Amino acid sequence: MTASFTILAAITVAGMAAAMGLRNAVHCVLALTVGFAGIAALYLQLGAQFVGFTQVLVYVGAVAILAVFAIMMTQSRPSATPAPRAPLWAAGGAVAAAVFAVLAWAIHSNALSVQALPPQPEAAPSATVQQIGDALMHRFVLPLEIVGLLLTAALIGAVVIAMGRREEMK
Amino acid sequence: MTQTLDQIFVLAKHWLLGFLPAAIQPFCSALLSVVAIILVFATLFAITTWLERKGLGRMQNRLGPNRVGPCGLLQPLADGIKSLTKEDIVPAAADHAVHFMAPVLLVAASFLGYAVLPIGRNMVLTNLNAGVLYFFAVGSLMELAVFMAGWSSRSKYSLLGAMRAIAQMISYEVPLVLASIVVILHTGSLSTVAIVDRQAVYTGIWPHWFVFTPWGLAGFVLFMVAATAESNRSPFDLPEGESEIIAGYYIEYSGFKFALFFLGEYIGMFATSAMAITLFLGGWAAPFSFLTWVPSYLWFFAKLLAIISAFIWVRGTLPRLRMDQLMNLAWQFMLPMTLINLLAAGVWQFMPAGVARWPVCAAIVAVPFLLLARGLKQKRKFQLRTYRFSQ
C-alpha cells in the first residue's frame, strides 16, 4: 500500500465516479478520460508498460473521442441529461453496493486464497515489447488472427450501421 | 575533445547533480532535463515564428516583419508581450473550467512526446521500452484538447473547427502509425534509442539511414504527409480555414490562451518532425562518416530546421484542400500505400542481403503507387458543381 497507489487509486475512482454521476454528458466523458488515464498509470505502476500505453492510445485516444462524437451527433442542444427517478436510483444503487460488498468480502476473507500466493519479489516481472511480441506470434497467434478478423468485421459493421441507407441521408 | 564537446550537456548535468544529496538526485536529474527541453523548444518556437513569417513574406513578394530588432528578429518577443498584455475574453456562455483547461492540456500533451525523443547521443529523457507507442499515445491526447476547446466555447464555428480537426487527426493517425511501423519491423524494437543506434553506422562514408531504402523513402514521404495533416498545417489546414470557419476551434480564445494554442501547435509539429528524423533520418547521426566529429545534437537540430523550412515552403506553395479531398487522400491513397509499403519492408526483411532486393522492393512500392494514382485520377471527372446550400 504505497502512497503512489493511494493517489492513483483516488484519482481513478474520482474520475470514474464523476463520469457516472455528472449531469452533462460531455463532462462525463471528460471525467472518464481522467479515469482511463488513472488506470493506465496503475498499469505502469504494475510494470505493464505496453498495456498502459495501449490503454491511453485506445481508450483516451479512440473510445473517448468516439463517445464525444456520438454525444455531439445525438444532442442538438447542450442540455443536461435527465436524472433518474428516485426509486430506480435507490434500487440501482443498492444493487451496485451489494455487488461491491460481496466482492470486498471475498477479497478480504481470503475466499480467493490470495494469501496462499508465493511471496513476491519487489521488482516487477519483466514484460518487454520483445517478449509480448514473441508471445503474440507463437503461443497466442490464433487469438491474434481472430481478433484481427473481429476488428475488421467491427470496422465494416460500424460503418454500415452508422451510415444508414442512401435514401435516409438526404 | 570532440567526445567532450559531444557530451558537454550530459557532463554539465552530472557536474550540477554532484552538488546535490544522493536522495533527490534522480528527481533533480529529470527536472533539469525537462526544464532544458522546454526552454530549448520554446526558443525554437520563437525562432520558427520569425522564420515562417519571413519565409512566407519572401515567397509572397513582401518583406515580412522588419521593425523590431535587426531583420525583425525580436518580433517573437514583441508578439509574446502583446499576447500577455491583451485582455483575456471568455464567452459568457462558455463552459469555464473546460475552456480554461483546453489550452493547458494541449501544451502539456504536445510537450509530453519529447520524453522519448533522442536529441543527441545519450541525450534522451527516458529510454522507454515502448517509446514509439508512448509517443503516439500522448499524441492522441491532443485530439481531446482540441475537442475541449471547440466544445467549451459554445460557438458553432469553433465546434465545426473541432469536428473537422478531430476527423482529420484521427484519419491521418492511421497512416502515420502504419508508415512508422516499417521501421519497427526492420529494427525489431519500439525503443527510439535502439532505432537511432541502428542507423548510426556507416558503410564507407554512407550512413544506414532508413530513408535510403525503398521502403524507408516511401515511408518517410507518407509519414511527412500524414504529419503535415496531423499538425493541421497547410495544405491540410481546414480546421482553421480562415475563409470558411474563421479560425476553427480556437476562435473564442484571446490573449495568452490563444498564444498557448499557437505554441502547442508548433511544439506538436516539432515533435512529429523529430519523430520523423528519429525513425527515418538517423536521429542525431551525421550524414557522412567523416563528419561524426560535429556534436550529435547539432545534427539533430540541423535536420529539424531543414524539415521546418520544408513545412514553411509547402505552406507558401500549395492551396488548401477541400474536406472530401482530404478524407479521400487519407483513406483511398495513404492507407493502401502504407499497407503496400509494409509488404515491401517485409519482403526486404526476408530477401537475402544484396543488390537484388533493391529493385524488387522499389517495384513493390512504385508499381502500386503508379496504378493507384492513375486509378484515382481517372475516377475524378470534371462535372458541373452544384451549390446546394448557397441558393
Next chain:
Amino acid sequence: MNPLQGYLLLSALLFSIGLAGALLRRNAILVLIGIELMLNAANLNFIAFWRYGPVPAALTGIMFTIFSIAVAAAEAAVGLAIILAAYRHSRTTDLDRMDSLKG
C-alpha cells in the same frame, strides 16, 4: 494489507461504479461507457494477478488484457454506431423513451 488485495479492492470498486452507471443512467451512450468501465476494472484485475501471480513469465494476464482492450474497442465502435442508428430512428438516446418495438 497485501498489495494485490489493494488492487483487487480498487477494481471491485470501479466495477461497482460502472455497474451503478450502467443501471442508473438513462442516456444510452453513458450506459455503454459504464459497461466499458466494468471491462476496465476486469482488465486491472488481470494485470494485478499477472504482477503478483505465481508465473508472471507466462504473460497470460498481459495477453488477456491486450485482447480484451481490442475487443472492447470493437464493442465501443459497434455500440456507438448502433446508438447512432437508433437515434436516427427514434430521435432520442434516452433509453426510457426508446420503448416502441414497431419500426
